[in-house]
Amino acid sequence: MNERPKILREDNTAGETVLAEVEEVIQLAVTIKDVAKKANVAASTVSRVIANSNRISHATKIRVREAMEELGYHPNFHARSLANKSTKTIGIIMPSSAKVAFQNPFFPEVIRGISTKAYQKGYGLYLSTGQTEEERFEEVVQMVEEQRVDGIVLLYSRKNGLIMPYLMKKNFPFVLIGRPYDLPDEEVTHVNNDNFKAAKMVTEYLSLLGHRQIAFIGGNMEYVVTIDHMKGYKKALEQAGIEVNDSYIVYHDELEEGGQEAVIELMSLQERPTALVVADDLMAFGVLRMLSDMGVNVPDELSIISFNNVMISELSSPPMTTVDIHIFDLGSTAVECLFDKMLDKHIQPKSVIIPHRLIKRQSCKKCNDKTLHS
Template sequence: MSVTIKDVAKKANVAPSTVSRVIHNSPAISEKTKRKVRKVLKEMGYHMNENARNLVTKSTKAIGIVMKSSAKESLYNPFFPEVIRGIGDFCNKEGFSLSLTTGETEDAIFEDVVKMVQGRRVDGMIVLYSKKDDRVVPYLLKQGFPFVLIGKPSTNMSGITFIDNDNVQAAMEVTEFVIELGHERIAFLGGSPEFEVISDRLMGFQQAVEQAGLDVPPDYIKLIPLNRNDGIKAIDDLLESKATPTAFLVTDLLLAVLLLGVLAERNIKVPQQVTVVCFNHSEFIEFLSTPLTTVDIHTYQLGYEAAKCVFDLISTPEMMEKNIRIPTKIIKRESHFAVKKEIKRKM
C-alpha cells in the first residue's frame, strides 16, 4: 500500500494538516518542524498523488512538444534530442513532465495538438519549428493557449513568444568566413524553404555573396526535403556541375554528414579538395573522420529558454510576448581550407 499523509503525520507526531503544509513549503511552519517532517517523508517513501493534486489545482504539470515531423524522423536529427534536453532540464526543475506529438503526418500531428488542448492534457506547448502555411500556430493563437515557438514566426508576430537565432546574420557571417578563405564557387545545400530557418539562412548566404561581388549560379542552390535519396541526387548534381563547387554551406548537420559520405565515395578529400561547413553542433561531430566546421546555434539553450518562457506564460497569462535571440558562434574544426589560385579551376 502507498504511504499516506496520515501515516507520515502519525510517525512524525504532528497533525496531517502540518504534513500537507510542509509538502507545500508553507511559511507558517517552522524550519525545525519542516526538517523533522521531511525526514519522515523520505524514510517512509512518501510520494504525492499528482493526479489528485492536479484535480485541485486544475494543472496537468505537463508541457506539450510539437515536432515538425514524426517523432521517429525528427529524433534522427541531432537538433531535436538536444533541444528537448534543454526543455527537459528546465521542466524537471519545475516538476513538469513532457508530452510529445507522435503523429506520422502533418494532419496527425495537428490532431495530436487539438487533443492536447481540448483534453487539457498539457498546460502549455512548445512548437519546435516555424513553417509557412502551418496550422498549429494559428490554432493555438485562436484558442488563447500558452505556447512558445522555436524559430521566427512566418506570419504576424503579434501575440507570439518565440526563441530564435538571427539566422540571416549567422549565415552571412559563415559565408563571409568561407569567402575570406578564398572560395568563389560556393554551393548552398539546405532543407525545404517552407521552413523559416532555411529561407533566412539562404537570405544571409545570398546577401554575403552579393556583397562580395560573387556570381553564384542558380544550380548551386539546392533546397530539398531532408531524406537520403533527394540529398544524394542534389549532391550528385552539384558535383557534376561544369565548375564544381570548392565549398559547401549546409544548413543541417544530417545533410552535411550525407555530403561527407558522397564525397568519400567519389574520392574527393575534405578539406584538401573541398570545404564543408554547416549549421548546428553535436558532440558526435568529434567522432567523424573529418570533424566539421560548424555554426553552433546553442540548441540546448534554445530549448531551455523556450521552456522558461512557456512556464512564465502559464504562470502569468497576461504577460506580453517576448522575442529572445540566442547568439551563434562559428566553431572552426578541420573541414575547411584556404583556396589556392589553381583550385579555382575545375577539380
C-alpha cells in the same frame, strides 16, 4: 442525496483541502493524513511539501519526505491535478514523429535543455508523435481541450502552420523555438538564433577564403529556419559581388540521405562548386560520406561549413567547421519563457535571441588552383 461530493469542491485554498479529500474518496492505501500523523504535521503541510512550497521549512520538508518514504506514500497524479488545476506537464511539439526527429542530434539536445529546466520546476514532458502537420495539430487540440498539459513548447515554425494560430486563439501558454512565419515577431514569444545572420556569416567566411562557386544545401523549404538560411546566403553573395547560381541551390527534406543526394546533384554539374553551405551537421555528415566515396578530398578540393555543432561534427573526418547555435540554451530558455506565460497568460510576448559562434575545424581552406580545376 443532492449533496455535492467532496471531490467536486471548488472553495479550497491553494488546493490542499481538495487534495486531501480526493485521496480519501479514492481510498488510497496510504493517505496524506497517514503521512501527516507520522510526521506530526497538518495534512495541509504535507500537501505543501508535495507541491514544494517555499512556505515550508527545509527541516519540515525533510521530516515529511522521510515519513512518505517510510510509509510508501506516492502522491496521486490525478488528485493533484484536480486540486491544483495543474498537470505539471509541458507539451513538446516536434516537426515530425519522435522516431524520425530523434535521428537528428538537434532534438535530443534541445529536449535535454527543456527537460533540465522543467525538472527543476517539478514538471514532466508530453511528446507529440504525429507524423503530419494535421496529426500534430489534432494532438495539440487534445492536449489543450483535455487539459493534458499546462503549456506547450513548439520546436518548429512553418509556412501555413495550423498550430500557432490555434494556440493564440485559445490564449493557451506556448513558446516557439524558432521564428513565426505567418505572424509578426512581436505577437509570439519565441526563442531563436539569428539564422539569417549566421548563414550570411558563414557564406562571407567562404568568400573571404577565396571561394566564388559557393553552393547551398538546405532542409525543408516549408520551415522558417531554411528560409532564413537561404536569405542570409543570398545576401552574402550579393554583397561579395557573386551572382546567385540557381543550380547551386538544393533542398532536401531528409537529412543524412538528403545530403548524399544533394552532393550527387551538385558534383554532376559541369562547373562544380568549390564550397558548400550545409543547413545541418547531420546532413553535412552525409555529404562527407558521399564525397569520400567519390574520391573528392575535403577540404583540398571542396570546403564545407554547417550548422548546430552537434557531436558528430567534431567526430567526422575531417572534423567539420560549423556554427554553434547553443542548442541546450534554446531549450532551457524556452521553458523559462513558458513558465512566465503560464503564470500570466496576458504577459507581453517577447523575442529572445541566443547567440551563435563559428567553430573553425578542418573542413574549410583557402580556394586555390587545385580547387578551381578539380
